[in-house]
Amino acid sequence: MRLIEKISERRQLGSESMESMLPPELWDRVIDHCRDDKPTLFACSLVRKSWLPRTRSILFLSPQTLSETTVAEFSLLLESPHCTIIPLVQAIAFLPRWDAGQRDAFLGALERTIARIQSSGGALKELSTAMVLPHEIVHRPNLLNTLSQSLTSFSFIVMMGNDPPSILEILSLLGRTLQTVNLYMEPTGFVLRRARDPQTPFSHKVSMPELRNLTMGCSENTVLPWFLTPGILELPRLTYLSLWLKNILFGEEVVQRFLNQLCSRTVEDLVIRFRYSNLPALDLSRFTSLRSIKFKGKTRRSDEQSANTYEKIVNIVATTPSTGAKLVVTVTDPSFELPHSASRLLDRVEWIIGKEEEKLAFETMVQLYRKSCTVFAPV
Numbered sequence: 172m173r174l175i176e177k178i179s180e181r182r183q184l185g186s187e188s189m190e191s192m193l194p195p196e197l198w199d200r201v202i203d204h205c206r207d208d209k210p211t212l213f214a215c216s217l218v219r220k221s222w223l224p225r226t227r228s229i230l231f232l233s234p235q236t237l238s239e240t241t242v243a244e245f246s247l248l249l250e251s252p253h254c255t256i257i258p259l260v261q262a263i264a265f266l267p268r269w270d271a272g273q274r275d276a277f278l279g280a281l282e283r284t285i286a287r288i289q290s291s292g293g294a295l296k297e298l299s300t301a302m303v304l305p306h307e308i309v310h311r312p313n314l315l316n317t318l319s320q321s322l323t324s325f326s327f328i329v330m331m332g333n334d335p336p337s338i339l340e341i342l343s344l345l346g347r348t349l350q351t352v353n354l355y356m357e358p359t360g361f362v363l364r365r366a367r368d369p370q371t372p373f374s375h376k377v378s379m380p381e382l383r384n385l386t387m388g389c390s391e392n393t394v395l396p397w398f399l400t401p402g403i404l405e406l407p408r409l410t411y412l413s414l415w416l417k418n419i420l421f422g423e424e425v426v427q428r429f430l431n432q433l434c435s436r437t438v439e440d441l442v443i444r445f446r447y448s449n450l451p452a453l454d455l456s457r458f459t460s461l462r463s464i465k466f467k468g469k470t471r472r473s474d475e476q477s478a479n480t481y482e483k484i485v486n487i488v489a490t491t492p493s494t495g496a497k498l499v500v501t502v503t504d505p506s507f508e509l510p511h512s513a514s515r516l517l518d519r520v521e522w523i524i525g526k527e528e529e530k531l532a533f534e535t536m537v538q539l540y541r542k543s544c545t546v547f548a549p550v
Contacts, residue, residue, distance in 0.1 A: 260288050262297035262324075264536075274303055282314040294321035299353075299533075301328035301540050305337030315344045323381075326353040326533055328540055333389065335397035339373045339404075346379035353533040355388035355415070373397060378405045386533055388415035388444075395425045399432060406433050410460075413442035416449060423451040431457055443487075444468055450483045455491045463499040464488065469506075477506075485513045488520060497521045503528075 263284070281300075288295050298318065305327070308314065322345055327338075333356045342352065385406070389395070398404050412434050416426065434441075435457035443450075445468040455461065466484055484507075488500050498520050505525030513522070530538075 257284075257288055258291040258293040260293055261295060262299075263295065264297075264299035264326075274307060278303065278307060278311060278314070282311060282317070285314065285317050289317055289320060296321060297324040297326075298322060299326035299536060301536070302330065305329065305334040305341060309337045309340050315341065319345050319347060321348060323348055324351040324353075325349055326351075326536065327355070328537060329356040330540060333393045335394050336373060338394075339377050339397060342379065343375060343377040346377055346382070348381060349379055350381050351384040352379070352382060353386040355386075355533075355537050356394060373400060373403050376405065377403055380405070380407060382406055383408055384411040385409055386413040386415070388537065395422070395429050399425070399428055404433060407437065409434060409437050410439045411442075412438045412440075413444065415444040416446070416451070426451060427453060430455070434458075436460070439463070441465070442467060450480055450487075452483060453487050453490070455487060459492055459494070461491055461494075461498060462496070463501070464491075465501040465503065467503045469504055477508075478510075481508060481510045482512060485510055485516070488513075489516060493519050499523065501526055 263281070285295055295318065325341075325345060327341075338354065338356075342349070387394075414426070414430075430453065435455075437460060438458060439460050439462045441455075441458070441461060441463070442465045443453075445466070450466075450468070455464075464487075484500075484502060488498070491498055500520055501523040503526060507524050509522060509524065513520075
């Protein structure tokens with residue numbers, strides 16, 4: 172192990188003479204020892220093809236401070252002729268901290284990198300980004316055109332406001348190939364107490380014929396009304412929906428319309444993320460294909476609120492149609508207590524209480540960025 176560390180150190184310092192002296196197997200061990208993609212790319216130059224099939228992503232897990240140095244470093248890293256991994260890259264996640272002065276430079280580097288992946292015979296499948304405003308992506312048609320050729324998963328985090336028209340524009344251009352969309356947008360300013368209908372409805376249809384997985388963590392009153400404009404959005408194959416309920420006290424009717432119009436006919440697995448008693452009385456009677464519901468959130472704040480939340484969960488489940496097969500209902504909060512009223516559902520519902528599981532990558536990504544921002548609203 173010490174030998175590997177020394178070799179890695181010398182390689183990072185720019186020692187080129189050792190490359191011809193070492194067998195490929197040892198270089199593989201050096202690369203494995205580096206682990207993190209960034210030092211691996213710099214230290215080993217990815218000259219050993221035997222390593223390439225082991226990685227499919229460029230993922231910098233820690234939030235990078237977006238500066239001239241980090242943007243230049245990112246460009247140098249991915250545009251280097253030694254970066255032979257480029258044709259095999261299938262996923263990019265670059266999640267910088269907020270810096271208005273450097274976002275355009277970063278987007279330029281990202282655009283060149285993705286173009287290089289395509290020109291090298293590769294096909295980028297997944298893109299995750301944060302802190303870039305939606306309209307800044309819309310203003311880069313070449314980037315969107317390149318992404319539309321192959322992208323199947325798009326994750327987007329905005330901590331500084333909502334921009335539904337630009338989001339719809341992005342989805343309309345990428346929608347042909349997308350299978351997974353994850354959106355999280357934090358509103359700025361005061362919370363709207365009623366739904367705000369679009370003053371200028373979106374002008375053309377957003378068709379996502381292959382979309383199967385959708386996560387929506389947005390302000391109900393400012394985002395969902397745009398999605399509900401008649402004839403705008405089509406989700407014919409949507410089977411998984413994760414809905415993060417935020418300012419739900421003022422957006423219950425909008426959420427119900429969203430579920431009825433766009434999700435009820437095809438969704439099989441529904442995840443509802445909520446906070447304490449902010450769980451609306453949802454009606455799932457139109458969900459004819461539903462197999463499972465997962466309630467993710469804290470149900471206990473006070474005894475009275477807890478009892479109300481428990482009953483709300485049972486009442487929501489009671490609205491689901493009977494399909495013959497048992498509906499699997501998971502409540503992740505271990506403090507949840509099944510009310511007596513649930514006895515009427517035991518013949519058609521299987522309850523799972525307090526089951527812990529690994530967080531999805533997008534959930535982890537959002538939590539990471541909420542912690543790194545100085546201004547945020549609770550999930």
